[in-house]
Amino acid sequence: MNLSQLNKIAQAMVAAGRGILAADESTSTITKRFAAIGVESAAETRRDYREMLFRTGDAMTKYISGVILYDETIRQSAKDGTPLVKLIENAGAVPGIKVDKGTKPLPFCAGEVVTEGLDGLRERLAEYRALGARFAKWRGVIDVGEKPVMPSHTCVAANAQALARYAALCQDEGIVPIVEPEVLMDGAHDIDRCVEVTGFVLKETFAALFHNRVALEGMVLKPNMAVPGKKSHKRASVAEVAEKTVRVLKQCVPAAVPGIAFLSGGQSDEEATAHLDAINKLGPLPWHVTFSYGRALQAAPQKAWSGKHENVATAQRAFAHRAMMNGLAALGQWQADLERKAA
Ligand code: 13P
16 A cells, blocks of 8 residues: 555545535436436436536536546546546546445344445456546445434444445555445434434444554545434524534544545535535634535536536536535635525
8 A cells, every 4th residue: 555645645635625526326326316307317318417517627627626436437438439537537636436335224223224345345446446546435324213223333333344344445456435424314313413423433433444454644534514314303503513513523533534525415505515614614624624515516407407408508507606616615715695696
């Protein structure tokens, strides 16, 4: 493992004012997204859509540090024959790849899941590296239920162990791991319960990373923010989300980690931006803190595009706008009126 090279890539992924575009939806997930905008999901439409994003110069060259791809996408070429990986590199962003194989039910832990995909991972990583990937992503999923039943220690520990084994394999193959232990915001729990579970999950994850000898300087953490569950009646202000998120991260994430890139997890576009901005306004923080958004970057361009060629320019403007707003939020320089000015 060449740690200085891994650290250089990790630093580039969280460079000031830039963040990651999570465009790694599995075929079934992107098919659901396309269904919502009335677009047929085929290899060609998926390629056209992603090519449109990667050719959005204003977003890619200024605000996007890296792109997470899916197995199909990393092998695809643009209409003119240029590999999509090349489009990303030419824009100055780092190509990455989702390598987990999704979740499976965890026996004897009702309603809980563990992420699979470790078998054969070393060989897949070597292939992805040859295809141009310089970082990878693996997502563990933790659902919040009744205390003390959910999450169970079994679920948190099994996912932490999988994340750590994945991260060690990545580093051994010269790839920077994005370690993503996501506490879902699906439940009816309040923000304090989210903080409690997030702290539990992060502590367990960093213990597993330690036992698996993962070099913290050569990874990026992709956590959830501290937010109430979607079904909670107790809403939290932007200031409370920022303060509680920073507090739990400071308690659990060593300063040796170069960067934290949040997932959006079902927050609205503007919430995800406002929260990231408020978190950075609490700085200076021990790590670079930015975004690795899927839905919060793509919902607007997807809707604007709706599968029609004549909408490409409008969709690219929508993507460039969200990328810029989040780029500013990564510096703590976003303001709500910038959204309204653009509208
Ligand atoms: P969202 O930002 O839509 O949560 O997606 C990020 C991601 O990569 C989840 O694994």
